[in-house]
Amino acid sequence: AGAAGPRLVGRAAATGELLGSAVPLPAPFQVPLPVPAVLAPVAKDADADRYEIVQRQTTAEILPGLRTPIWGYQGTFPGPTIESRSGRTAVVRHRNELPVPTVVHLHGGRTPPDSDGYATDLVLPADGTHAAFSHGGHTGMRDPDATVTRGEREYRYPLRQQAATLWYHDHRMDFTGPAVYRGLAGFHIVRDDEEDALPLPRGERELPLMITDRAFAADGSMRYPSVDPSLTTLPGVEEPYVEGVLGDVILVNGAPWPVAEVSAARHRLRVLNASNARRYDLALDPPPPGGGAFTQIGADQGLLAAPRVHGHLPIAPAERYDLVVDFGRYPVGTEVTLVNRLGTGTTARVMRFRVARRGAEDSRVPDRLADVAPLDRAQAAVTRDFSFRGGRVGDRHGWTVNGEPYAPTRIDARPRLGAVEIWRFVADLHHPIHLHLVHFHVLSRGGRAPGPYDAGRKDTVDLRPGEAVEVIARFDGYRGRYMFHCHNAEHEDMGMMANFATV
Ligand code: C2O
Ligand code: CU
Numbered sequence: 001a002g003a004a005g006p007r008l009v010g011r012a013a014a015t016g017e018l019l020g021s022a023v024p025l026p027a028p029f030q031v032p033l034p035v036p037a038v039l040a041p042v043a044k045d046a047d048a049d050r051y052e053i054v055q056r057q058t059t060a061e062i063l064p065g066l067r068t069p070i071w072g073y074q075g076t077f078p079g080p081t082i083e084s085r086s087g088r089t090a091v092v093r094h095r096n097e098l099p100v101p102t103v104v105h106l107h108g109g110r111t112p113p114d115s116d117g118y119a120t121d122l123v124l125p126a127d128g129t130h131a132a133f134s135h136g137g138h139t140g141m142r143d144p145d146a147t148v149t150r151g152e153r154e155y156r157y158p159l160r161q162q163a164a165t166l167w168y169h170d171h172r173m174d175f176t177g178p179a180v181y182r183g184l185a186g187f188h189i190v191r192d193d194e195e196d197a198l199p200l201p202r203g204e205r206e207l208p209l210m211i212t213d214r215a216f217a218a219d220g221s222m223r224y225p226s227v228d229p230s231l232t233t234l235p236g237v238e239e240p241y242v243e244g245v246l247g248d249v250i251l252v253n254g255a256p257w258p259v260a261e262v263s264a265a266r267h268r269l270r271v272l273n274a275s276n277a278r279r280y281d282l283a284l285d286p287p288p289p290g291g292g293a294f295t296q297i298g299a300d301q302g303l304l305a306a307p308r309v310h311g312h313l314p315i316a317p318a319e320r321y322d323l324v325v326d327f328g329r330y331p332v333g334t335e336v337t338l339v340n341r342l343g344t345g346t347t348a349r350v351m352r353f354r355v356a357r358r359g360a361e362d363s364r365v366p367d368r369l370a371d372v373a374p375l376d377r378a379q380a381a382v383t384r385d386f387s388f389r390g391g392r393v394g395d396r397h398g399w400t401v402n403g404e405p406y407a408p409t410r411i412d413a414r415p416r417l418g419a420v421e422i423w424r425f426v427a428d429l430h431h432p433i434h435l436h437l438v439h440f441h442v443l444s445r446g447g448r449a450p451g452p453y454d455a456g457r458k459d460t461v462d463l464r465p466g467e468a469v470e471v472i473a474r475f476d477g478y479r480g481r482y483m484f485h486c487h488n489a490e491h492e493d494m495g496m497m498a499n500f501a502t503v
Helices: 176-181 489-493
Strands: 048-060 068-073 082-085 089-096 104-107 152-157 164-170 185-191 206-214 249-252 259-264 266-273 280-285 294-299 302-310 313-315 320-326 335-340 349-358 382-393 396-401 420-427 431-435 440-445 460-463 469-474 480-486 497-502
Touching: 082 089, 104 152, 164 176, 164 266, 164 320, 176 489, 185 206, 185 266, 249 349, 266 313, 313 320, 382 431, 396 480, 420 431, 420 460, 431 469, 460 469, 480 489
Parallel strands: 048 089, 082 185, 206 266, 259 349, 382 420
Antiparallel strands: 048 068, 089 152, 104 164, 164 185, 206 249, 266 320, 280 313, 280 335, 294 302, 294 320, 335 349, 382 396, 420 469, 431 460, 431 480, 440 469, 480 497
8 A cells, every 4th residue: 555646557457547545454354244224215105115315425434443534325335225126116315415416326227217317317416506517528518408406306216127136326427436436326126026936045144245446545535536527627626537446445335355254054145346447356265165156146137047156256347246155165164255366465355254153054046046038139120339449538538439428418329119129339448338227138249159257137248358249138118318338437427428219
């Protein structure tokens, strides 16, 4: 650690600049793994569960003994977890007590456009600041269709979708990176009867793990080099970063390299990479006897048809992997470290599991998990091509989709509602590409069959340098405009986003 300035790290490992913390870093595996609180509804109507969330500024003790200013949903990082039943509407009223406009997106949600958190549908601060805020963005383009509210906004999520690990986070145009980095992210878990009927680990043997990386300044604040781009003309304010921000501290559920005591039995881990730009390649050290550390039971948008066993697991920003790990394969007393094979030094480890006691085994992973009907190439009416590359954004270097930086008013694809389409992606570097509204299946990668980690219903797919990826999706649900973009949050903020409209 040190106060050294940012430096470029290898582009193949991660597209980003590594920030060093200017505080002594704590020894790893000391802080108990926190599990975000489940948010209680304020009301349960016949047709919906109602929630209220206040977005506010506070401080949190992230590194032991230091106060770190954060922006938190309900003042916590991660925000509280919302738990919903498939098909039952969740109505979440967000109140913005932060000093900046915000936008809330439910990532993976099948949501009508007016509640999807379109990047210009701002909730202005309740205290009246930013009264004249109109989002010109990097290109100066205004969005006449934006719906701007002051202080509050109600988001309605019908959740007509399978059980899945969703998450909610800020999504304001040009400002998603700094807002999420400061803490605006939480889980939203959807459950259904199909999944409940399976004998999977549950209760305290089901753990959501939100993995992020951060760097800390000497005063305990999170180091983030970019500020509101609309303010960059002010003296002393740095330019926004374009490469992706990487920290040297790995947090799980907001705690640095935490430790969880587990019984020697199967556990379900809902792993989310909520980092702005860092990719991980997760493995267990030591591996369990015989290997096959992770039994994958689900992808971004719910259960796989059948489980898949992996020795290690690459995960890009915004991806989720639903895993079962059998700690019963280790002797009681074993310390099992979740490591990151793409990291070095402090970023090579993520957290630790201490196999603390025996435990009666009451779960298993069945050979058949869910009915997942993959779409067939022959069903596709349309094929579209999108390339994700560096390029000019205004007078700066930034990121583009088909050569264009984001413009909220430009629609690049108009799928018919209900149509099946193939989208072909190609990229200059690693870019995790996310589509709103739909889930997709990966059809091919690099001209071959999908890779071992591409199975199931996904909403985010990691592109590798120069490699073409085809995905297939049915564009059903709701009519309207939706975003798709790179989920490297700095790339997204610096232009790598576009819109489609279901028509
Ligand atoms: Cu997780 Cu468009 O975002
Ligand atoms: Cu990108």
